[in-house]
Amino acid sequence: MASQIEPIQRMAAQLARLPGIGQKTAQRLAYFIVSLPEDQVHELAAAIWQGRKAVRYCAVCGNFTENERCSICENDERHNGQLCVVRDPRDVAALERMQDYRGVYHVLGGTLSPMNGIGPEDLRIRELLSRLSTEDITEVILATNPDIEGEATATYIARLIKPLGVKVTRIAHGVPVGSDLEYADEVTLAKALEGRREV
């Protein structure tokens, strides 16, 4: 079309590859970005590119870090014997926001998904086993998502490491705090009942 300005279309096409950003939003963002002062756009592009270049995976736990090891693994106080297994670095950030957990993490880099051809060898499970044999771990907390793939991954890892004599726990399922029972699904309600505690 006559009015389609190619650099804007190219920008919109790139933005539309981001999760949750559709064609229309990408178009709107591209027009907005093009109307910004050059220095602001440079800051944005530089933050994206330099951010990507600065970040790598922690050699120990697989979390994002700027250094060889992430700040959690580097912190001696965090090595309290607890190791929390999560799917990806975003989950580490979520758990850290809680400011309650004081152990270390192990990032799997995904969850088992036979449908998508993701098997145990595609996750950082070998690295987990190696850590259990070298580090002083007393409890492995399986904090993968409470969905089918997360459950399957947790079950798989639990079976694998229980024989090693380490305590293996799974995060609790139940109704989220602040939510409404009426809107909870049956499986969640069943889990909430099953996991009930005396008050």
Next chain:
Amino acid sequence: MASQIEPIQRMAAQLARLPGIGQKTAQRLAYFIVSLPEDQVHELAAAIWQGRKAVRYCAVCGNFTENERCSICENDERHNGQLCVVRDPRDVAALERMQDYRGVYHVLGGTLSPMNGIGPEDLRIRELLSRLSTEDITEVILATNPDIEGEATATYIARLIKPLGVKVTRIAHGVPVGSDLEYADEVTLAKALEGRREV
């Protein structure tokens, strides 16, 4: 916080400056971008920065273009005497999608907004008057948004250019096609009635 990785936070902060992208979405996008292969992130950052650098304002109409004049102004067939006044380049793109309008455009670069200190001298109104005196324009179509500022701007321009003897029209207000009368607001309904036509 220990787990906050600075380059990711910087990226998220930049993304959060974009319209419609809140802190949480920006955070999610930043984590996603950091996990992408380097070449993909480079493509994204380059499309943003090079896109901004490649695009400037058409010297005639104020639309975005890669060249001195935009492709619409360059197209002799589009100079049919009709000139459509819009707020910004995005509106040009919206009207062009219709593939129906065959005249040229004039982009104001905003709308009158005394509250925000935007007066006639901040818009490309002087350029509009200059075009009316040099180009062969028979009809000016005021296509600013049907909101308070858009209406005020249209009214202001209409008063200014009617004395020049040029035909001035305003796009029709009414109920959007495919919408439901039940959900239309009173002002829109009143405008729709007022603008009714014999069938």
